[in-house]
Amino acid sequence: MSLSPGHTIPSRGPFTGRTIPELARDLRDGRTTCTALAERALDAAAAMNPVLNAFVTVDAAGALRAARQADDELARGADRGPLHGIPVAVKDLIMVAGLPATMGSRHFAGYVPGEDAECVTRLRRAGAVIVGKTTTHEFAYGPTGDRSASGPSRNPWDPARMSGGSSGGSAVAVAAGIVPLALGTDTGGSVRIPAALCGIAGFKPAYDAIPADGVFPLARSFDHVGVLAGHETDCLIAYRCLAGVEPAGDEEESADAPGRIAWLDTDGTDVWDERVVRAVRAAAGPMDEVRLPEGLAQEARVTYTVIQSCEAASVHAERLSDAPELFGSELLERLRAAAEVPGWRHVRALAARERLAGEFGALFERHDVLALPTVPLTAPPLDRREVEPAGRTIEVRPALLALTCPWNVLGFPALTVPAGTVDGLPVGLQLVCRPGDEPLLFRAAATRLTGT
Amino acid sequence: MSLSPGHTIPSRGPFTGRTIPELARDLRDGRTTCTALAERALDAAAAMNPVLNAFVTVDAAGALRAARQADDELARGADRGPLHGIPVAVKDLIMVAGLPATMGSRHFAGYVPGEDAECVTRLRRAGAVIVGKTTTHEFAYGPTGDRSASGPSRNPWDPARMSGGSSGGSAVAVAAGIVPLALGTDTGGSVRIPAALCGIAGFKPAYDAIPADGVFPLARSFDHVGVLAGHETDCLIAYRCLAGVEPAGDEEESADAPGRIAWLDTDGTDVWDERVVRAVRAAAGPMDEVRLPEGLAQEARVTYTVIQSCEAASVHAERLSDAPELFGSELLERLRAAAEVPGWRHVRALAARERLAGEFGALFERHDVLALPTVPLTAPPLDRREVEPAGRTIEVRPALLALTCPWNVLGFPALTVPAGTVDGLPVGLQLVCRPGDEPLLFRAAATRLTGT
Numbered sequence: 001m002s003l004s005p006g007h008t009i010p011s012r013g014p015f016t017g018r019t020i021p022e023l024a025r026d027l028r029d030g031r032t033t034c035t036a037l038a039e040r041a042l043d044a045a046a047a048m049n050p051v052l053n054a055f056v057t058v059d060a061a062g063a064l065r066a067a068r069q070a071d072d073e074l075a076r077g078a079d080r081g082p083l084h085g086i087p088v089a090v091k092d093l094i095m096v097a098g099l100p101a102t103m104g105s106r107h108f109a110g111y112v113p114g115e116d117a118e119c120v121t122r123l124r125r126a127g128a129v130i131v132g133k134t135t136t137h138e139f140a141y142g143p144t145g146d147r148s149a150s151g152p153s154r155n156p157w158d159p160a161r162m163s164g165g166s167s168g169g170s171a172v173a174v175a176a177g178i179v180p181l182a183l184g185t186d187t188g189g190s191v192r193i194p195a196a197l198c199g200i201a202g203f204k205p206a207y208d209a210i211p212a213d214g215v216f217p218l219a220r221s222f223d224h225v226g227v228l229a230g231h232e233t234d235c236l237i238a239y240r241c242l243a244g245v246e247p248a249g250d251e252e253e254s255a256d257a258p259g260r261i262a263w264l265d266t267d268g269t270d271v272w273d274e275r276v277v278r279a280v281r282a283a284a285g286p287m288d289e290v291r292l293p294e295g296l297a298q299e300a301r302v303t304y305t306v307i308q309s310c311e312a313a314s315v316h317a318e319r320l321s322d323a324p325e326l327f328g329s330e331l332l333e334r335l336r337a338a339a340e341v342p343g344w345r346h347v348r349a350l351a352a353r354e355r356l357a358g359e360f361g362a363l364f365e366r367h368d369v370l371a372l373p374t375v376p377l378t379a380p381p382l383d384r385r386e387v388e389p390a391g392r393t394i395e396v397r398p399a400l401l402a403l404t405c406p407w408n409v410l411g412f413p414a415l416t417v418p419a420g421t422v423d424g425l426p427v428g429l430q431l432v433c434r435p436g437d438e439p440l441l442f443r444a445a446a447t448r449l450t451g452t
Numbered sequence: 453m454s455l456s457p458g459h460t461i462p463s464r465g466p467f468t469g470r471t472i473p474e475l476a477r478d479l480r481d482g483r484t485t486c487t488a489l490a491e492r493a494l495d496a497a498a499a500m501n502p503v504l505n506a507f508v509t510v511d512a513a514g515a516l517r518a519a520r521q522a523d524d525e526l527a528r529g530a531d532r533g534p535l536h537g538i539p540v541a542v543k544d545l546i547m548v549a550g551l552p553a554t555m556g557s558r559h560f561a562g563y564v565p566g567e568d569a570e571c572v573t574r575l576r577r578a579g580a581v582i583v584g585k586t587t588t589h590e591f592a593y594g595p596t597g598d599r600s601a602s603g604p605s606r607n608p609w610d611p612a613r614m615s616g617g618s619s620g621g622s623a624v625a626v627a628a629g630i631v632p633l634a635l636g637t638d639t640g641g642s643v644r645i646p647a648a649l650c651g652i653a654g655f656k657p658a659y660d661a662i663p664a665d666g667v668f669p670l671a672r673s674f675d676h677v678g679v680l681a682g683h684e685t686d687c688l689i690a691y692r693c694l695a696g697v698e699p700a701g702d703e704e705e706s707a708d709a710p711g712r713i714a715w716l717d718t719d720g721t722d723v724w725d726e727r728v729v730r731a732v733r734a735a736a737g738p739m740d741e742v743r744l745p746e747g748l749a750q751e752a753r754v755t756y757t758v759i760q761s762c763e764a765a766s767v768h769a770e771r772l773s774d775a776p777e778l779f780g781s782e783l784l785e786r787l788r789a790a791a792e793v794p795g796w797r798h799v800r801a802l803a804a805r806e807r808l809a810g811e812f813g814a815l816f817e818r819h820d821v822l823a824l825p826t827v828p829l830t831a832p833p834l835d836r837r838e839v840e841p842a843g844r845t846i847e848v849r850p851a852l853l854a855l856t857c858p859w860n861v862l863g864f865p866a867l868t869v870p871a872g873t874v875d876g877l878p879v880g881l882q883l884v885c886r887p888g889d890e891p892l893l894f895r896a897a898a899t900r901l902t903g904t
Contacts, residue, residue, distance in 0.1 A: 310795030317796055339796055343762030344769055346795035 011156035013048060013177025014040040020086055020180055020234040027074060027085050034074065034085030034129060038067035041087035041131045044178040052154045054172035056092045057100050058132035063087065066129045073127070080127030082237045088123060089173040089182040092133040093140050093166075094225070095214040096120050103216050104136040104148035104166075106326045107319055117214025119183060119225050119242055126241040131179055134169025138331045140185060140218040141312055142166055143193045143400040146382045147328050154382070155198055157425055161379040164194035164400065166218075167228065171198040174228050181238055182228045187218045188304055189375075189404025191226035192416040196374035196428025199418045202228045203235035206435035207411030209243045219311035222304070222408040232417050232445045239438070259368030259433070259440030262288040266297070272376035272399055273389040276427050280373040283419035284429055287371065290363060300356055300406035301398075306349035307409075309338035353409055360410050364434050369444040374416040374428030375400055403430060413438050417445050463608035465500060465629025466492040472538055472632055472686040479526065479537050486526070486537030486581060490519035493539035493583045496630040504606045506624040508544045509552050510584035515539065518581045525579070532579030534689045540575060541625040541634040544585040545592050545618075546677070547666040548572050555668050556588040556600035556618075558778045559771055569666025571635060571677050571694055578693040583631055586621025590783045592637060592670040593764055594618055595645045595852040598834045599780050606834070607650055609877055613831040616646035616852065618670075619680065623650040626680050633690055634680045639670040640756060641827075641856025643678035644868040648826035648880025651870045654680045655687035658887035659863030661695045671763035674756070674860040684869050684897045691890075711820030711885070711892030714740035718749070724828035724851055725841040728879050732825040735871035736881055739823065742815060752808055752858035753850075758801035759861075761790035805861055812862050816886050821896040824855055826868040826880030855882060865890050869897050 015023075026032045045058050070085040090096055093103050095113040097120075102108045116124065123130065135153040137145050145168025146152035153168035155161040156176040163172045167184025171194030174182050184191040186204040195202025203226055210225040217223055227238040240247060263284060266277065313320070316335055324332055363370065377399055380387045385396050407414040412432055419429035433441040467475075478484045497510050522537040542548055545555050547565040549572075554560045568576065575582065587605040589597050597620025598604035605620035607613040608628040615624045619636025623646030626634050636643040638656040647654025655678055662677040669675055679690040692699060715736060718729065765772070768787055776784055815822065829851055832839045837848050859866040864884055871881035885893040 306795070310799045313794070313796035314799040339794055341795040342765070342791055343758070343793040343795045343798035344765035344791055346798045347762045347766040 011048060011052070011176040013044040015180040015230070016177030017230065018180055019231050020082060020229070020237050023086060023180060024082050024084070034067040034070035035064065037085060037087050038063045038129050038131065041179050044176070045132065045173075048176050048178060051159050052156060052172050052176055053151050054134055054153055054169040054176065054178060055089070055132045056102055056135050056150050056169065059099055059130065062099070063129050063131045066124075070127050070129060080125070081241065083123070083181075083241050084127030086128050086181055087131045087179045088128045089131050089134045089170055089179045090120060090123075091136050091167050091170050091182070091184045093136045093185055093216045094120060094183055096130060096133065099133055101133065101216070102149055103140070104138040104150070106149045107323065109149065115214065118211040120214065122242050122244070123183070128181070134167070134173055134182060137166035137168060137190075138328050139216070139316070140166035140187060140190055141331055141334065143189055143397060145194055147330050149328075152382055155379045157199060157379065160381055161425070162197070162382050164197035164375070164379060166190040168194045170228050171195050171200060171202070174198070174230060175200045180229060181234060184226050184228050185215055185218070186224045186226045186408065187222045188308060188401045188408050191224075191228060192374050192404050192414060192428070192430060193400050195228050196416045196430075197379040197426065199421075199426030200228060200230055201232040201235050201415065201417050202226060203232070203239055203415045204407070204413065205239055205243055205438070206413045209413075209435075210239070217311075217315050219308040221311060222308060224408065232415060232442060235415065236442045245438075259437065259444050260366070261369040261371060261444045262290045262367040264363070264370040264372040265289055265291045266372055266376070266403065270376070270402065271392050271394055272402070273378065273394065273422070275390065275422050276376050276378060277373050279422050279427055280419045280429050284371050288367065290367065290370070292363070293359065296356070296359055297402075297406060299352060300360070300409050301402065303349045303352045303356060304405040304409050306341055306345050307353070309341045310343075310346045313339040313341070357410055360406070360412075361434070368433055368437050368440045370432045372403055372430050372432070374403060374430040376403060378422050378425035378427060407432050411435070413441055415441055415445055463500060463504070463628040465496040467632040467682070468629030469682065470632055471683050472534055472681070472689050475538060475632060476534050476536070486519040486522035487516065489537060489539050490515045490581050490583065493631050496628070497584065497625075500628050500630060503611055504608060504624050504628055505603050506586055506605055506621040506628065506630060507541065507584045508554055508587050508602050508621065511551055511582065514551070515581050515583045518576075522579050522581060532577070533693065535575070535633075535693050536579030538580050538633055539583045539631045540580045541583050541586045541622055541631045542572060543588050543619050543622050543634070543636045545588045545637055545668045546572060546635055548582060548585065551585055553585065553668070554601055555592070556590040556602070558601045559775065561601065567666065570663040572666065574694050574696075575635070580633070586619070586625055586634060589618035589620060589642075590780050591668070591768070592618035592639060592642055593783055593786065595641055595849060597646055599782050601780075604834050607831045609651065609831065612833055613877070614649070614834050616649035616827070616831060618642040620646045622680050623647050623652060623654070626650070626682060627652045632681060633686060636678050636680050637667055637670070638676045638678045638860065639674045640760060640853045640860050643676075643680060644826050644856050644866060644880070644882060645852050647680050648868045648882075649831040649878065651878030652680055652682050653684040653687050653867065653869050654678060655684070655691055655867045656859070656865065657691055657695055657890070658865045661865075661887075662691070669763075669767050671760040673763060674760060676860065684867060684894060687867065688894045711889065711896050712818070713821040713823060713896045714742045714819040716815070716822040716824040717741055717743045718824055718828070718855065722828070722854065723844050723846055724854070725830065725846065725874070727842070727874050728828050728830060729825050731874050731879055732871045732881050736823050740819065742819065742822070744815070745811065748808070748811055749854075749858060751804060752812070752861050753854065755801045755804045755808060756857040756861050758793055758797050759805070761793045762795075762798045765791040765793070809862055812858070813886070820885055820889050820892045822884045824882050824884070826856060826882040827852055828855060830874050830877035830879060859884050863887070865893055867893055867897055
């Protein structure tokens with residue numbers, strides 16, 4: 001695979017280039033402690049957050065307490081597995097008991113939930129150490145990551161550029177090496193988009209594979225809890241812990257049998273940064289190519305937008321009528337438009353979703369994994385809603401979501417992995433499979449990335 | 453049961469008071485023929501339709517052809533069962549190959565489908581003889597039955613009054629004794645309302661128990677195909693043929709074990725004709741009483757209205773924009789309002805439907821069958837949208853639907869049977885059960901009606 005090895009992220013933190021298995025070995029071999037890892041994450045957050053704004057809340061006391069307990073447990077042989085003692089950041093849309101949860105919104109200023117989200121409970125049970133809460137786009141309703149009550153999260157590759165969103169802070173915290181792992185949510189691409197724009201791995205599992213209880217909803221029928229890490233293997237490890245999936249024995253044994261993978265040719269009529277598409281295609285290497293039937297991607301996007309709009313407006317209807325002034329102006333405008341989408345369009349979108357499941361499913365009859373760009377452009381400057389990378393005007397928001405949101409409509413697992421850079425900014429390769437084929441997905445990623 | 457035996461329907465046709473088992477016996481005993489039954493139905497239609505407007509299309513040639521074939525089959529011992537040779541009318545929303553299907557609308561003037569609806573295929577397979585197509589409220593979107601491209605169907609008890617709808621013509625054809633059986637559809641009460649207002653039995657089975665393929669949709673998630681007949685036993689016979697349900701052996705044997713039945717106390721805050729409620733309560737006889745939790749019926753009605761509006765607007769969106777002038781003015785106004793129901797309300801209504809299923813389901817934990825009025829008023833004069841039966845103004849449309857539509861939201865089987873008269877007009881007792889308990893429902897009806 002033709003990654004551009006000359007490009008490395010400018011911001012480097014203590015976990016840059018470190019994988020969870022390496023950290024786990026160091027912990028068990030006595031080369032470090034859970035407390036030392038937590039301290040390094042806290043120090044890095046303190047040093048880098050003023051520029052990057054990855055964190056809304058850093059919980060130093062809670063992290064050190066959890067790290068000491070994790071050390072005690074390891075010392076007495078109570079090993080909770082691969083996440084034991086690993087510092088983790090949690091998107092500020094996911095409830096952590098006792099820590100503020102703002103959802104990136106002034107509506108929730110001062111709100112402190114009393115209970116952990118189910119995914120946080122599972123993180124703790126796996127021994128992970130929660131370092132803090134990461135910046136989210138306001139109510140997670142935006143792929144840019146630059147609209148939040150506490151300001152935009154900034155891209156470590158260029159802090160004048162957007163991180164992508166909505167799980168922007170989680171992607172930034174990992175990309176800057178502040179933590180090796182973060183939780184995010186992904187309704188239309190909110191894990192994968194910032195992961196791609198920040199040059200890390202991000203995995204959106206199958207729908208409801210990781211429970212969304214205790215996660216503030218954006219559009220419940222598309223909301224997925226996902227994971228972000230420097231390496232896709234770390235995503236797989238975290239996914240297994242959070243989804244309660246045991247590695248299958250045969251999976252390990254048949255590591256020499258990668259899934260049948262094909263490049264999914266994206267519709268040439270869309271206006272994107274073709275340099276990004278070409279770079280990702282080249283990085284993916286030689287493979288079969290398949291085409292989407294005419295209009296199918298567009299139908300998936302319209303279906304996504306209609307259902308997401310109606311569900312989001314349902315979540316926020318009372319806030320919209322009672323306290324509209326607490327929304328940021330961009331979100332207020334979007335929500336008001338969403339609230340006016342007529343119900344009959346929602347009825348049709350629900351029917352379209354059924355049809356799309358069949359039509360996209362047919363794509364997977366001859367291939368196990370489809371490959372495509374995660375995002376067909378590089379990180380735009382903050383606050384920009386249009387860019388002209390090659391003299392053609394691209395609308396930022398729909399372009400960011402164009403290749404990720406169809407997989408939320410279908411609830412299919414989708415992974416993004418770094419695939420080099422364009423203009424010194426990272427681009428991502430997206431791999432998609434049907435639910436149940438996750439082992440093939442990660443195997444395909446590993447095979448591609450090592451060039452074997 | 454305290455039926456008022458003194459009141460009988462003024463219009464009497466050849467099938468008034470005749471049950472399907474009686475007719476079946478006469479056919480097999482050689483006392484009549486399928487052709488003779490068809491001729492009597494055709495003659496009655498010719499004589500009574502100018503006043504009652506039950507039929508949009510009478511298919512004399514087709515009926516006689518089918519009847520002769522049915523006679524031939526019986527003569528050679530090919531007996532198709534209880535519906536063999538029975539004249540049946542079919543609502544003009546249900547496709548019969550080669551016969552016009554107007555849906556009660558000018559949009560479908562001249563439309564002739566090429567294939568039978570699945571329920572019609574099953575009717576023919578059971579040997580029934582299709583006499584014609586019956587008047588439907590325009591696109592089945594209305595419980596009054598007095599808005600149709602071919603004029604209102606008229607109540608045989610008083611042709612100046614509405615039949616109820618939307619399966620008005622089917623109810624009128626049966627109530628007037630023109631046919632012993634008719635097919636209707638019921639989205640919010642469209643079988644049960646006209647059956648009750650016309651003094652006959654009507655059964656809406658569980659959702660999709662009779663397939664709706666080939667039936668023009670009103671609101672697909674609530675649309676049910678149902679049957680209308682003079683006696684509830686005939687409804688059961690027809691239902692079994694159309695749904696492919698075999699009588700269970702134990703059901704016949706345990707006829708001495710009626711289901712646990714309770715009167716469902718309706719909310720006293722609603723403005724209805726209380727004389728009707730009292731008459732039906734008295735007709736039902738002594739039984740347990742249960743109350744709906746506060747607000748539940750209202751929530752079911754709102755849920756019904758929102759989902760029905762959005763689905764109906766989805767069905768008609770193109771007609772609404774391309775040829776609004778072909779709709780009747782009342783329906784045009786209703787559809788335009790329906791098209792503006794916002795999608796976020798549809799999202800909430802879908803969630804409410806889930807909740808309601810649980811809450812209504814709990815009502816059936818201690819009883820198998822619930823009894824309540826079918827319609828809390830008698831047939832209003834044609835075209836009236838408000839009535840004042842006791843000095844209080846009642847809005848006709850919501851009152852007609854109030855007690856029937858919740859069971860469409862839940863998809864529960866619901867049967868209406870005659871329960872006497874008020875002011876010389878029939879009222880109906882409605883019996884409801886959970887899917888699977890249909891034998892108990894019909895047993896409860898039989899027990900009640902015979903007073904045993």
